[in-house]
Amino acid sequence: MTNSAERSVGHLVHRLRSGVGWSRPHRGAVAHPTSSGPPSASLVVVGAGPAGLAAALTAADRGVRVVLLDAGAQAGGQFYRQPAAALKARRPQALHHAWGTWKKLRDRLAAHVDAGRITHLTDRHVWFVEREFEEGRFGVHALLGPRQAESQTVTADAVLLATGGYEKVLPFPGWTLPGVVTAGGAQAMLKGGLVLPGRTAVVAGTGPLLMPVAAGLAAAGAEVAAYVESTHPADFVRHTATLAGNPAKVAEAARYAAQLLWHKVPVTVRHTVVAAHGTDRVEAVTVAALDTHGRVRPGTGRRIACDTLAVGHGMLAHTDLAETLGCAIDATGDAFVVTDAEQRTDVDGVWAAGEATGIGGAVLALAEGEIAGHSIAARMTGVELRPADWATAARTRTRLRKFFAALDDAYVPPAHWAEQVADDTVVCRCEEVTAAEVREAVEELGATDLRTVKLLTRAGMGWCQGRVCAPGVAGIAGCPAGPAKRPFARPVPLSVLAQEPERP
C-alpha cells in the first residue's frame, strides 16, 4: 500500500467512525448524469427492482427529479430480471410471473427517461452513501461496472434505499461444491443468461422462493429430481385466516404447485438436505426426514443422484448502505432497515423500501416503493402530505406484511440444523473456517458473540464480509448474528480510496 493510499484510508476510516462527512467537494470525477450541467438530482434511488422503480416513478410523476442507480445492466431487480438484451429473447415472459406489471413499469420508466425526469444509470455499484457531502447534500458513491476500477459520485437532496436482499443458505457438508448454488442464484442465471447449471437438479431448503425456482428450472429443461421442503403443510394451519385473506398469493402458490405436478417433480416435505457429495462438483445429495422438533430422524437418509443442488433457507435484507448512514436497523432476528408509515428511516432525507426493510416479495416491494415515492414528493416539493394518495398501497402493505410474517413463522429452517454440520464442514466460504474452529472458539476460548468468534477464527473477514456466513456461523456458535459493521457496501480498490480528498 502506498503512503498516500494509507493516509486516505486512515482519513476515510476516521470519518466513518466519527460520522463526519467531507465539507469540500470531491477531487475525483463527479458524475454528470445528464450532459447539460451539474448533477441536480433531487432524489437518488439506489436499486431498480420493484421497490426502487415504484418509488422513482411515483416521485417523478409528482415532479421530483430522480437519478436511478443500479448495479445491473438493466432495470428490474431480482424479480423482473431480464435476459441480456443481446440474447434477443422474444418470449422472456416464459420465465416470469406478472409480466403485465413489468411491462407497465418498463413503459413508464422509458417515458420518464425520455422526458428527462428520470436518469437511469446502470452498472453502478454503490459502495458508500455519505451525509453532508456537499452543501449538506448526500453524496452517493458508485463503482463503475464491470471493471469497478473507478468511482463516480452523484449528489442528492434525498436518498431512497431499495437494495433488496439475497438468499440465506445454512451450511451442511458439501455445500461448497461447485454445482451447489443458491436457489435464487440458479433462477438469476436462468432469467439473465438463459443457462442451467446442469441436467438434474434437486431443489431444497425452505421458503416460498423454492417453488418458482423449481418450476422455472423444470420449464427450462432441467429434470428436477426432488423438491425438498423442510416445513410441513400442517405448520400453516394456525395461519389459515391470514392465508385466506390473500387469495391472490394462494392462487400463485397453487399455480406453481400445478406446474410442479405437470413437470412430474416429486415433492417431499419435512425433509432436509444433510449432505452434498462429490469431489470436483456435486454428484448426489442425501436428504433425510425430520421429526416434529426439527431433528433428523436417524436411518431415514436417502441418496439422490444430481448434478445441481439449488438450495435456500430464506432471504436476508441488504442493510449495509443504511448501516453506514446510521439508519436504525432491527437485528433482533435477521436484520432489516427500520422505517415508519411513510417508509422513512430515522435519518432525515433517507427513505427505504422493499426487501431492504424486510422480506416480503415483489408486490409488497411495489407497494412500499409507491408509498415512499408519494412521501418523498410531498416532503421535497413542499406540497401537503396526503396519505389518501397511498391508501390502496398502504392496505396492500398491511395485508402482505401480515401474510409474510405468517410465512416467516412457518417456513423456518429445521430447529436443530446446526447439529448436522460435521466438524470438518467449512462454514465461512471465503476464509474456509470450519465448524470445528467455530465450536472451539465458543467452547474452549469462551467467545459469546459473533464479533469475538470472527476475531478468533477469521469467519466473516473475507471478500463477502460475512454476508454469506453470518447466519451459519452464528447458528453453530449458538449466539445471535447481531448487526454487522462494514465500512463499505462493496470492496473498494485502494486506487479509488486514494483519490479521495484529505480532511482540511
Place this chain on the structure above:
Amino acid sequence: MKRKTPLELAAAQPGPAHVVTVDGREIAALPGQTVAAVLWSAGITSWRSTRGSGAPRGIFCGIGVCYDCLVTVNDRPNQRACLVPAVSGDAIRTQEGVGHDELG
C-alpha cells in the same frame, strides 16, 4: 416429452456466437451472456481453487454477493464471473487462490 432448453423456452434469437478462451481453450459464447453463463453453457461449473485447501469453486449466489465465482479475465484477477459480461476474444483464466492486495 422432449425437454426444452432455456433458449427455446424464452424464444431467444441471439446473434452468432463469438469465441472466448478458457485457459487457452476456445469456447463459444452467446452475445450478452456473462462469463459465468458462458462457462456454464460449456459445461464448466468450477473455475477457481481456494487459497487454503485448494477446493474447487464456481457460482454460488449468482448475483454478486458471495465472491465465490472469482476468475481472471484479460489478466485482471478477481473478477466476479456472475457479473462480468463476456466479450469476444476475452482470455478467461481459472484462478488459484485470491489476491487481497488490490482491495481495501
